[in-house]
Amino acid sequence: MGKLVDYRNAPLKPVGTGANTAAITGADGRNMQADYIKLDANARLEGSAPAGSDQYFFILSGDAMLAGKNQPGHAMKFGTFGIVEENLGYVLTSKVPCEVLSVIAPPPGQKSSIPGFKGGIKIVSMHNEPVDNVPEKKKQRIYLVTKETAGSERAHGIIVKYVPETETTMHMHPDCESLFVFLEGNTELTVDGEKKVGSFGKAAFFPCGNKHDLHGTPGNSHFLEFHIPSHYTTVR
Numbered sequence: 001m002g003k004l005v006d007y008r009n010a011p012l013k014p015v016g017t018g019a020n021t022a023a024i025t026g027a028d029g030r031n032m033q034a035d036y037i038k039l040d041a042n043a044r045l046e047g048s049a050p051a052g053s054d055q056y057f058f059i060l061s062g063d064a065m066l067a068g069k070n071q072p073g074h075a076m077k078f079g080t081f082g083i084v085e086e087n088l089g090y091v092l093t094s095k096v097p098c099e100v101l102s103v104i105a106p107p108p109g110q111k112s113s114i115p116g117f118k119g120g121i122k123i124v125s126m127h128n129e130p131v132d133n134v135p136e137k138k139k140q141r142i143y144l145v146t147k148e149t150a151g152s153e154r155a156h157g158i159i160v161k162y163v164p165e166t167e168t169t170m171h172m173h174p175d176c177e178s179l180f181v182f183l184e185g186n187t188e189l190t191v192d193g194e195k196k197v198g199s200f201g202k203a204a205f206f207p208c209g210n211k212h213d214l215h216g217t218p219g220n221s222h223f224l225e226f227h228i229p230s231h232y233t234t235v236r
Contacts, residue, residue, distance in 0.1 A: 002191045002210045003028070007036035008099075008201040018043030019092075021102075024179070024203050031177040032155070032228040033107040034203065037100040039064060039092070048089040050108040054117045054154045055090075056145060057082040058181070058224060060200075062098030067091050068121055079126040081144045081157070083117050090121070101181055101203075105155040105228045114229055117145075117152040124149065126159045138166040138216075147230065156230035160223055162187060166216035169236060176232035178206040178225070180214070185221025189214045198223065 010022035018040035025034045037045065039062070046069070049055035057066060059076045066082045067073035069089040076082060084090050092100070106112050124144050132141040143149055145157035162185075170190065180189070182198035189196055189204055190213045197217075198204055206212050 001028075002204065002206040002212060004189075004191050004196045004198065004202055004204045006202055010036070012038060016043065016045035019045040025205050028205060028207060029107055029177065030110075030207070031106055032179065032226065033104040034179055034205070034226075035102045037092075037102055039094040039098040039100065041094065041096050043094045043098070045092040046089070047092075049084040049086045050104060051087050052110070052112050052116070053086055053104050053106055053108060054150075054152050055084040056103040056105070056155065056157065057084070057092065058101040058103075060099040060101055060181075060183070062094060062096050064092055064094040064098045064100060066121060066123070071121075074121060074123045076123065081124045081126065083122045083124070083145060083150050083152070085117050085120055088120060101224070103155070103157075103179070103226060112154065114153050115151075116154050117150050119151070122150060137168075138163055153230045154228065156227045156232075158225050159183075160225050162214075162216035162221045164216045164218050164220070168214040170211055170213040171234050171236045172206075172209050172211045173227065173232045173234055174209045176227045176229055177208055178212070178227055180204040181224040183222050183224060185219050186217045187214055187221045187223060188217055
């Protein structure tokens with residue numbers, strides 16, 4: 001079943017010094033594990049990308065530093081996207097309160113032969129990448145993780161911008177899971193036949209084969225969209 005998650009109001013559990021997390025996909029994710037990370041001021045979170053998985057960090061609010069262990073850090077602010085190579089240890093720190101999305105593809109312990117990201121840590125910003133205008137669909141796309149941008153086929157991650165007239169009609173992906181993390185404005189969507197509204201602080205998850213649609217509303221909106229794995233088909 002698909003679901004709309006209010007992750008900012010979900011139960012948190014500690015994962016580091018001043019760092020707490022809430023599940024977004026939870027046990028429903030077979031191809032991905034998505035979590036919300038809340039960092040307090042002067043927080044520190046240490047971990048490593050699991051073997052066979054890419055790990056992606058996206059700054060939802062505030063500022064943070066992402067570094068390989070014993071390596072210089074990369075400054076990250078809202079709209080910054082960090083990709084971490086499998087088996088690489090990392091340290092995520094913040095001097096001010098910060099909210100972070102973490103996506104692991106595939107989830108820890110899932111073996112995959114799909115080629116992943118190589119290159120340690122790579123930082124991409126939605127503010128610096130080219131905008132792909134799609135006028136016939138009344139939307140814009142900014143590509144953050146693709147085979148071309150990250151050399152990985154484990155995930156397809158983009159920013160999508162809607163105007164009020166944008167309409168993505170009912171469809172499903174039989175061979176991938178989909179995640180929408182809403183960043184600005186309101187986006188109408190259908191989750192298991194029910195009309196919902198996605199806004200900042202909410203994320204929608206759809207397992208393989210689960211039907212969904214999305215529509216613009218008055219005032220522009222945009223969201224982060226993942227399809228995992230990156231090779232998938234769309235059926236309407």
